[in-house]
Amino acid sequence: MTLGIVKRSEDDLAGWLATEAGFITGLCTYDGEPIDLEPYQLEFLRNRGRFRWVTKSRQVGFSFLMALEALARCHLRENHTSVFVSYNLDDAKEKVLLARQVYEELPLAYQKRLVVDSKTELAFESSGAHRKLSRILSVPSKAPRGKKGDIYLDELAHYVNDREVYRGSTALILRSAGQLTGCSTPLGRRGVFWEIAAEELRKYPHHTRQDVPWWLCRFFATDPRAAAHGAPDLTTEERVAQFGKPTIVEQFESLALEDFQQELEGRFVDESYSFYPYDLILPNTSDDVALADDFTDIPEPQGRIVAGFDVGRTRDRSELAVFEEYGGRFTCRLLRSYSEAPFGEQEADLRRLMEVLPVARLSIDRSGIGMNLAENLARDFPQAVAESFTNEAKERWATDFKITLQRREIAMPRNRDLVAQIHAIKKRVTAAGKVAFDAERTARGGHADRFWAVALACQRERAAPRGAGTEIGVRVIG
Secondary structure, eight states: OOOOOOOOSHHHHHHHHTSHHHHHHHHOEETTEEOOOOHHHHHHHHOOOSEEEEEEOTTSSHHHHHHHHHHHHHHHSSSOEEEEEESSHHHHHHHHHHHHHHHHTSOGGGOOEEEEEOSSEEEEEOSSTTOOEEEEEEEESSOOOSOOSEEEEETGGGOTTHHHHHHHHHHHTTTSSOOEEEEEOOOSSOHHHHHHHHOSSSOOTTEEEEEEOGGGSTTTBSOHHHHHHHGGGSOHHHHHHHHBOHHHHHHHHHSOHHHHHHHHHOOOOOGGGBSSOHHHHGGGEETTOOOOSSGGGSOOOSSEEEEEEEOOSSSSOEEEEEEEEETTEEEEEEEEEESSOOHHHHHHHHHHHHHHSOEEEEEEEOSGGGHHHHHHHHHHOTTEEEEOOOHHHHHHHHHHHHHHHHTTOEEEEOOHHHHHHHHTOEEEEOTTSOEEEEOOOBTTTBTTHHHHHHHHHTOOOOOOOOTTSOOOOOOOOO
16 A cells, blocks of 8 residues: 655645755755655754764765755755865865755745855855845864854764864854764774764763664665664675675675775774774875876976886786875875776886886886886886885885874875775784785775885885895985
């Protein structure tokens, strides 16, 4: 039997449209299509708690939902302000862009007049006598100041200064009726987002919590209603097999188990297995690091250009990392992937790199399939260095990179894939008693190939050993 919902009167309809859920589903469209909210999205909109805390899977629609809620409140309320704090500047702009597009598609009779329209702010003027403004503001990960209203901390677990942002945000709702929303995928058992979500260190009684794993989303699960009851009692492998659509099965086969559980199941994975904890990586990332699209776009360097190239072909991608070293500090200038590209194309591109830029050193993996490529370039370019990926060499590069992170001597882009690859590196002891560094191989992502390209580029340069004496480390200039 199919049940239909019938509005009994105009008052019922008006009352429904005066709610965020009614405004969004009754009036809003996106790309010309009506917006159909998931049950967990409706639950979020109904939550009137002062502190909303959402632990979520990636790609389940919360950034979009928060932009919709902010737009609805700006139209349903007078003098309302919604402030978005995002992981980086691009994400901050995306919230405003989403709200702007949905606003454009609103029926004219329900639109407030748009009086401020920028990449990081929208302001709407009411039609009343006092012409009050309601605003949507969006900033990268920093504590908002002096802007009372609703605060949305999107992907809070990934902020470098998460505790400072959270502390500054709580002050803004002290004297207003605003809500503070923390919404994020996990990033290890660390930081203020984990502390509040898990309450393992102490209780946070005023925060309401909502968990949204992949199996609650109709785009990922074959039967979200059945999965809501049955999936929590299954193992990850079992619920993917029973409820996962092909996109989820593909992700499961392409990620290490811990990464899949963290990114898509909302699990706070113990990061003790990683050689590079997030607290070590994140302070070395910044929105200020702008990557070039091509070698010709890299500005004239003040220091030395150093690069690393990890060779892949059939199972993995080849990865190139280009850095500028100046005053003992490495700044990332370009990252490039070569997915199943013929070796001839890879070699031609590396030759162009050497011709376009004053490269002081290009370290190339010469192990296995990379041998011919490395030998060709080393023959024609004295600054090309063929590197052997032995356990001893990888231990040296991994340790050098950790020291560089600890000393804050590297600047990398705020890129989630790069951070994830660095964090994926594990230190283990082999059956032969030797130390080995590597990441679990995935179906598509190789085994942290981009990390090794970065580590090769940023290695500490050493002189060749002299006889049987002690190795002496020197800095090679030129």
